[in-house]
Amino acid sequence: METIQFISTILMPALLEGLVITIELVLITAPIGFLLGILLAVERVYGSRPVVLLCKIVVGFIKGTPLLLMLFILYFGLPSIGIVLSGFSASVVGFVMCNGAYSSEYIRGAMGSVKEGQMIAAQALGMTRMQAVRLIILPQALRRAIPGLSNEFIYLIKYSSLAYMLTVIELTGAGKLVATKYFTYTETFIVVGMLYLVLVTITTIAVMLLERKLAVPGMTTAGRSALDIL
Amino acid sequence: MADEEYILRVENIHKSFGELEVLRGVTFDVKKGETICFIGPSGTGKSTLLRCINQLNKPDDGHVWLHGEEVTNSGNRINYFRQRIGMVFQNFFLFDHLTALKNVEIALIKVRGMDPKEAREKALYELRQVGMEKWAEHYPAELSGGQAQRVSIARALAMDPDVILFDEPTSALDPELTREVLEVMKLLAEQGMTMLVVTHEMGFACSVATRIMFMEHGIIQEQGSPDQMMSDQTFERCKNFIGKVTGYGTD
Ligand SMILES: Nc1ncnc2c1ncn2[C@@H]1O[C@H](COP(=O)(O)OP(=O)(O)OP(=O)(O)O)[C@@H](O)[C@H]1O
Ligand SMILES: [Mg+2]
Numbered sequence: 001m002e003t004i005q006f007i008s009t010i011l012m013p014a015l016l017e018g019l020v021i022t023i024e025l026v027l028i029t030a031p032i033g034f035l036l037g038i039l040l041a042v043e044r045v046y047g048s049r050p051v052v053l054l055c056k057i058v059v060g061f062i063k064g065t066p067l068l069l070m071l072f073i074l075y076f077g078l079p080s081i082g083i084v085l086s087g088f089s090a091s092v093v094g095f096v097m098c099n100g101a102y103s104s105e106y107i108r109g110a111m112g113s114v115k116e117g118q119m120i121a122a123q124a125l126g127m128t129r130m131q132a133v134r135l136i137i138l139p140q141a142l143r144r145a146i147p148g149l150s151n152e153f154i155y156l157i158k159y160s161s162l163a164y165m166l167t168v169i170e171l172t173g174a175g176k177l178v179a180t181k182y183f184t185y186t187e188t189f190i191v192v193g194m195l196y197l198v199l200v201t202i203t204t205i206a207v208m209l210l211e212r213k214l215a216v217p218g219m220t221t222a223g224r225s226a227l228d229i230l
Numbered sequence: 231m232a233d234e235e236y237i238l239r240v241e242n243i244h245k246s247f248g249e250l251e252v253l254r255g256v257t258f259d260v261k262k263g264e265t266i267c268f269i270g271p272s273g274t275g276k277s278t279l280l281r282c283i284n285q286l287n288k289p290d291d292g293h294v295w296l297h298g299e300e301v302t303n304s305g306n307r308i309n310y311f312r313q314r315i316g317m318v319f320q321n322f323f324l325f326d327h328l329t330a331l332k333n334v335e336i337a338l339i340k341v342r343g344m345d346p347k348e349a350r351e352k353a354l355y356e357l358r359q360v361g362m363e364k365w366a367e368h369y370p371a372e373l374s375g376g377q378a379q380r381v382s383i384a385r386a387l388a389m390d391p392d393v394i395l396f397d398e399p400t401s402a403l404d405p406e407l408t409r410e411v412l413e414v415m416k417l418l419a420e421q422g423m424t425m426l427v428v429t430h431e432m433g434f435a436c437s438v439a440t441r442i443m444f445m446e447h448g449i450i451q452e453q454g455s456p457d458q459m460m461s462d463q464t465f466e467r468c469k470n471f472i473g474k475v476t477g478y479g480t481d
Contacts, residue, residue, distance in 0.1 A: 121323035121382075124284060125337040125389065126313035135340055140327045216327045218371020 003187060011178055011188060018174025019195055025088070025160045025170060029095040030153055036096060037103025037149075038142075042133055044104070045111050055104075062101035068162055070094045075166045087166035095163075099156050106148030110141035143214055150207040157199050171195060237262045237424055238393050243282050243292035245275070252278045253289070254448035260393065263422045267435035270445035271471060276428040279445070280395045283426070284308075284315045296392060313341060316386030316394035320401050322378040324370040330357060330381045331366040334388050342389070356384040360414050376407030380414055393424040400431060432472055436460070444468035 044055045062070070075090040085093065114137050122132035142149075164173035175192035179185045238260040245253040252275040260266060268276050281287040283294050285301065285308050294301040301311045324333050334353035338344040344352070357363045360380040370378055379399055386394050396415070400408040412434050419425060419438050429435060435442055436456040444452040444467060452468050459465045 115323075115326075117319065117321060117323035118325060120286060121317075121319065121325070124286060124312055124317040125385070126309045126311075126341045127337065128309055131340060135336060136325055136327075140325075143327065216371075217369045219326050219369075 006182070006184065007187065007191060010182065011184070011191060014174050014178050015171060015191060015195060018169055018171040021088075021163075021168060021170040021174075022157070022160050022172075022199075025091060025095065025163055025168075026153075026157055028092050029099055029156060029160075032092075033096045033099030033103055033152075033156070034149070036100030037107050038138065040100060040104035041107035041111060041141075042138075044108055046129060046133060059101045059104060062097050067094060067098050067159060068165060070097065071162055071166055087163065087168040091160070091163035091166055091168055095156060095160065098159070099152055102152050102155075103145075103149055106145045106152070107141060109148075110143075110145040111137055113144060114140045140219065143216065143219060146207065146211050146214070150203065153207075154200050154203055157203065158196065235262075236260060237297060238283070238426075239293075239295040240279075240283060241293045241295075243279065243289045243294070245278055245282055245287060245289050252448055253282065255292070256445075256448070256450055257292075258443065258450065258453075260424060260426065262424055264440045265419045265423075265425045265427065265438050266441045266443060267439040268426065268428045268443050268445055269430065269432070269435060269468065269471070270451075274445045275448045276445055277397050280317070280397050280426065280428060283395060284312050284317060286317075309341070313337075313389050314392045316389060316391035318379070318382050318386050318394060318396045318399050320398040322370070322375070322382045322402075324373075324378055324382055324385070326370050329367050329369055330362060330373070330384075333370070333381055334385045337385070338388055353384070353388055356388045357381070359387065360384045361410075374407060375403045376410045379403065379407075379411045383411075383414055383418075387418075387423075393426065394418075396425060396427040396429070398428050398430070400429065442468075444471070446471075 040055050040059060043051050044059075047055065071090060071094040074085060074094050075087060078085060078090075118136050118140065119129075119132050122136045123129070127135065160170060161172035163170050164176065169177065171192060175188045179188040182188075236259040240259070241257050243253050243256045244251075256275075256279055258266075268279070270276055278287055282289040282292075283301070285294075285304075289302060292302070296311055296314060299311075301308070301315075304311060324330075325336065328336060331350070331353050334356055335346075335349040338349035338352060339346055354363060354366060357366055360383050362377060362380050362384060365373060365377060365381070370381075373381065383394075383399075399415070400411050403411060408431070412431060415425070415427070416434070416438050427435075427439070436459070439456055441453060442456055442459050443450045444465065446467065452465050454465065459468060
């Protein structure tokens with residue numbers, strides 16, 4: 001009885017505030033990371049040699065650095081060269097870099113799986129290379145990249161908890177504060193975990209619906225069958 | 231424009247891939263309304279020649295003119311010329327993520343800047359021309375090869391090109407489906423469309439072509455009207471080649 005009262009009057013209000021921050025972090029990061037991913041992927045496939053090299057180095061650097069370390073550099077390191085970011089902004093910048101780099105790998109792979117004839121036919125109609133990429137290649141590649149991209153989105157939900165290390169009180173941080181204050185570690189972190197699970201489940205269902213909506217006969221049958229099982 | 235004027239002039243095209251010299255000086259002129267069929271053994275550069283005309287392959291040497299304007303070395307204007315030079319491929323290359331209708335209208339809207347409603351009308355009209363209006367809302371994966379090829383012809387037609395290049399349009403099709411595509415092409419020829427057709431279909435070449443060009447080893451070895459080809463001595467090599475092809479067929 002006491003536990004239920006603790007959860008509903010003390011824990012949940014605090015966690016919901018944190019949850020809002022987590023959702024903000026994710027919803028701001030995801031679209032920017034997605035665009036960065038597209039940009040990096042397109043440049044790596046169609047860019048000039050120096051640009052390709054630059055993108056490779058950027059992606060390699062981001063993939064090779066622990067995210068937490070990157071966040072520390074952005075938050076604690078940058079002020080020494082005059083760039084001061086709030087904990088929230090530094091987190092978003094770090095998450096965007098991480099999400100963009102990994103997303104670009106999925107998108108690049110999917111672009112490689114688009115048949116060569118698609119580009120040839122587009123150019124034969126008078127499309128510029130960039131038009132062909134935007135109108136023909138990306139719509140096909142992004143459909144195929146949905147499973148990978150949605151995994152990245154789910155990782156993002158979970159690693160957004162690292163923002164707590166930059167003093168941002170998101171879901172995990174809010175839980176930690178309550179748990180420490182009331183000495184209720186078990187109850188608190190179980191509820192926190194369940195909230196993450198809810199977020200991930202909602203995402204998974206949304207992705208399936210999206211995949212089904214965008215499914216094209218003969219191109220992407222995965223979405224349909226996955227939803228049929230549900 | 232005088233009747234005699236040439237729509238397309240191809241002059242001394244050379245193209246190598248590394249060490250391999252594929253085209254060794256190809257020259258010919260095309261008048262409005264002509265249907266020219268290219269035949270010849272595999273690997274003699276027929277596809278490469280078509281791709282050099284719309285610069286999908288850049289020729290090493292030589293020139294292409296469309297209505298007296300140079301297509302080769304035209305920089306960004308190549309995208310204008312490609313609208314005027316349609317192309318139909320052996321494997322159709324329909325855009326997999328678009329319905330038949332959208333396949334036909336996308337370049338109208340995005341390249342020609344046509345109003346979407348108008349483009350839709352035009353796309354439906356072209357699909358009707360090739361007997362595919364009923365299939366407008368279907369995706370490429372839902373079409374037979376013959377249907378897909380007819381949609382790709384509609385896609386080329388929609389741009390109102392001055393000339394259409396066909397690269398073995400029926401080679402990926404069963405005999406039955408081949409017929410439905412050839413009928414469409416024959417109709418186009420009768421309506422006065424200018425066409426360059428790489429094909430192994432001798433029946434089509436003899437009945438529809440105004441000129442037949444026999445290519446071998448990167449040059450046009452023999453050329454003339456279908457009648458000349460049937461009667462003349464000059465088409466010796468060509469006949470020899472056809473004999474081999476049809477010989478395999480009847481075995
Ligand atoms: N992009 C390329 N890179 C390297 N070699 C090529 C390329 N395209 C064509 N070739 C080579 O050029 C030669 C001529 O090819 P092409 O496709 O023009 O012949 P073709 O006459 O159309 O033959 P087919 O009847 O088999 O279609 C072939 O040996 C081919 O391997
Ligand atoms: Mg060929």
